[in-house]
Amino acid sequence: MEPTPQNPREFKALHLSMLHVKMNDYFQKHRLSLMKGDLYYAFHFWEQFTSAMTVHFDSEETILFPIILERAPSLRKVIENLTSDHEAVREQFYIISRRLKETSDSNEILDLLDFEIGLKKLIMKHAEQEDQIFYPELDKITTPSEREILFKSVVL
Ligand SMILES: [Fe+2]
Ligand SMILES: [Fe+2]
Helix, strand or coil: CCCCCCCHHHCCHHHHHHHHHHHHHHHHHHHHHHHCCCHHHHHHHHHHHHHHHHHHHHHHHHHHHHHHHHHCHHHHHHHHHHHHHHHHHHHHHHHHHHHHHHCCCHHHHHHHHHHHHHHHHHHHHHHHHHHHHHHHHHHHHCCHHHHHHHHHHHCC
């Protein structure tokens, strides 16, 4: 049977990529709200997006990255890059959160939407690297029962 997140015993780390899709959806909803000038929902979805991402990053850094470093040390450089991406994203979160609170007119909204393109590109590049290298490697170096525990720890 094809493994699914609903069936944790069959869980594969690659399914974590679905979380990227879910979080990207929050970000898109935030941007769509900004485009409509609906600052209430823009803020609401921004909060959902950033809090989900923050929990996800923390889980990767404290639970998943150490496993790779221990069992697949040749991927150290990849993990370093992913970790520095996380830092760069956190900085963007901080800047955008401040700008969002100060945004009120149409010109400021347009400027913010432009500014967010940098974050969008960074997140897409990061998710691609995890989906193509990090998660498949995690599936290779862990057992199904280990992944069951990981699933409970990481999935929101
Ligand atoms: Fe990550
Ligand atoms: Fe991730």
